[in-house]
Amino acid sequence: MAADFNQPVSITDGVYWVGAIDWNIRYFHGPTFSTHRGTTYNAYFIVDEKTALVDTVYEPFKEELIARLKRIQDPVQIDYLVVNHTESDHAGAFPAIMELCPGAHVLCTQRAFESLKAHYPNLDFNYTIVKTGTSISLGKRSLNFIEAPMLHWPDSMFTYIPEESLLIPNDAFGQHIATTTRFDDEIDVGLIMDEAAKYYANILMPFNNLIGKKLEEIQKMNLDIKIIAPSHGVIWRKDPGRIVAAYARWVEGKGDAKAVIAYDTMWLATEKMAHALMDGLVAGGCEVKLFKLSVSDRSDVIKEILDARAVLVGSPTINNDILPVVSPLLDELVGLRPKNKIGLAFGAYGWGGGAQKILEERLKAAKIELLAEPGPTVKWVPGAEDLQRCYELGQEMALRIKG
Ligand code: FEO
Numbered sequence: 524m525a526a527d528f529n530q531p532v533s534i535t536d537g538v539y540w541v542g543a544i545d546w547n548i549r550y551f552h553g554p555t556f557s558t559h560r561g562t563t564y565n566a567y568f569i570v571d572e573k574t575a576l577v578d579t580v581y582e583p584f585k586e587e588l589i590a591r592l593k594r595i596q597d598p599v600q601i602d603y604l605v606v607n608h609t610e611s612d613h614a615g616a617f618p619a620i621m622e623l624c625p626g627a628h629v630l631c632t633q634r635a636f637e638s639l640k641a642h643y644p645n646l647d648f649n650y651t652i653v654k655t656g657t658s659i660s661l662g663k664r665s666l667n668f669i670e671a672p673m674l675h676w677p678d679s680m681f682t683y684i685p686e687e688s689l690l691i692p693n694d695a696f697g698q699h700i701a702t703t704t705r706f707d708d709e710i711d712v713g714l715i716m717d718e719a720a721k722y723y724a725n726i727l728m729p730f731n732n733l734i735g736k737k738l739e740e741i742q743k744m745n746l747d748i749k750i751i752a753p754s755h756g757v758i759w760r761k762d763p764g765r766i767v768a769a770y771a772r773w774v775e776g777k778g779d780a781k782a783v784i785a786y787d788t789m790w791l792a793t794e795k796m797a798h799a800l801m802d803g804l805v806a807g808g809c810e811v812k813l814f815k816l817s818v819s820d821r822s823d824v825i826k827e828i829l830d831a832r833a834v835l836v837g838s839p840t841i842n843n844d845i846l847p848v849v850s851p852l853l854d855e856l857v858g859l860r861p862k863n864k865i866g867l868a869f870g871a872y873g874w875g876g877g878a879q880k881i882l883e884e885r886l887k888a889a890k891i892e893l894l895a896e897p898g899p900t901v902k903w904v905p906g907a908e909d910l911q912r913c914y915e916l917g918q919e920m921a922l923r924i925k926g
Contacts, residue, residue, distance in 0.1 A: 529590035531568065532705045534752060534760075535687045537664070541576070541591035542566045543584035546701045551612075556725045557822040560718065561701030564612055565754045567691055568592060569684065572662025573602035576627070577682050577691050578754055582615030589623060599623055603659065605666060606631040607693035608679045609638035613754055618643055630659060632670055635678035653680070669741065671695065673733050675726055688749035695734075696766045698722050698756030708761035715757055717826075719766060722755070723773050724829035725822050728859045735774040738767070776862030778832040780925050781810040785824055786837030787817050787846045792871035792904045793839045799910040800835055800869065800899075803917020809833075809924055817848045824852060825859065832924040833865045834891055836882050840872035845881050853882070856889035865923055866891035867916065868898040871905065894920055 531539040542565035551558050564580035566588055574596070580588045592599045601624040606614055609631075617639065621627060629650035631639065636650060653659070653668040669681040674695055681692040698718035704710050727734060751759040751766065759766050782804050788794035794815070801811045812827045828834055836853065838845040845853075866889075868882035879900045883893060899916060901909045 529587055529594065531591040531594050534567070534750065534758060535689065537570045538684070538687055538689065539568045539570070539591075539595055540565060540705055540752070540758070541568045541588055541595070543580040543587040544701050544703075545581070545584065551699060552726075555822075556699075557820050558699040559820075560699065562699040562755050563701055565752065565756075565758075566613075567752060568595060569661060569664060569666075570595065571664050574600055575603040575605055575661055575666055576601050576620065577605040578607050578613045578693065579604075579616035579620050581612045582619070585616035585619040588616055589619065601627040603627065603661070603666065604629050605682050606635050606639065607682055607691065608676060608754070609635050609642065610676060611642075613693065614639065614642065618646055621646060621648055630666065630668070632672075632678050632680050634672070634676075635680070638676075638678050669744075671737055673730050674737060675730055683746060683748075685747065688747045689752060690746070690748045690750070690763075691752045693754045694726070695753060696751050696759065696770070697753035700756045702757065705758055706761070707757050707759045710757055712762075712765070716765070716769065718756060719769065720773070720829055721822060721826035723770065724826045724859070728825075728829065728861060731774045731776060731862050734770060738771055738774070773829060774862075776829075776864065778830045778863070779810070780808060780921075781812070781831040782833035782835060782920060782924065783812050783814065783824065783827050783831045784835045784837070785814045785816055785819070785849075785852055786835075786870075787815055787848050788837075789839050789841070789846070792901060793837045793869070795905050795910060796869050796871065796899060796901065796913045797835075797837050799905070799913035800867070800917040800920075803914040803919075804833075804921050805917075806914075807918045807921020807925070809921045816852060821852055821855065825855060828856075828861055828864070831864070833867070833894075833920050834861070834886070835867045835869065835920070836886060837869040838878045838882060839870050840876050840878035843875055843877040845870075845878045849882075853885035853889065856891070857885065860890050862890075864891045865894050865920065867894045867920060869900065869913065871901045871903065873903060876900065876902075894923060
């Protein structure tokens, strides 16, 4: 029997997944975002009286995309190439597809067109700029576009096919996970929700307000959506409402009765304070996730912050500053601007101090409101009274979270 490589996957009659699976990627956006489970670059091919390819893949995976297209049609005929987003993981194979089908007519937003020309200045192609409300007929089906600027690039848009009740929203509702299964009913849903949360927290969190508005706008459009096919991870066909409801929760940032304590320590003094704070929070009825930053993955910590109400950050003072291993989390939080979080800084010092003020300034720069300022600070090692104070502050934080 002949080997059966690179099969497309049928989503509905005439709509196929033709993307690529990246089993090996462990960091995304350069070294920023850990992807322990790899990812997929999803592209979709619609075969009607005319054909349309929605998005491509990362350039090193172009042969996988082309092989899948050839399983459906050989020679491949692409009438329309929809570019929902021009980031390299989706438009990297754009030149290869234009070489394969030079007559393909590109459909994209104005900002996507500008980005394509900047990325591929020597490539000429026919194109139409589309906007929210533009509809292009393929025959029995139509491509309908919804601009989604800053979700998460200025060029981003969603493609909706009403005849299939199918929304193709590119990065929105995605998850970084490489699997041989393509649908939410073929995989542990807890696993994909966890990856979806990590994706939201690390990529989409700064755009909470815009996402909230976009969800409202789509709700008002009253679209019939039975399948959501994002550009990463599995396709939501069993329960697309689950991920939409999760997004509606995440945009609010209010979180559960949960706190994240992220810290590091030199000689365990700051660690003792972290544990006392945790005990107080737990006694107050809160779930706590405790992370020693030198042995924790920062993207995983940020995922846990997404649905937590409180963020407690601890560092001892070294050279009048915070420990270098604590700094990257705070840098990221300043950029991600988590919404509706309460913070507390804590730590030990030897003689001069200084870390506490830096921690508090960084938390405030991340728009995190402080429960107490200054938070608990201890010279040398915490004694019983110091630990009692941390415990009580943990309880106070629990009250605030639950109140
Ligand atoms: Fe998956 Fe914004 O690229």
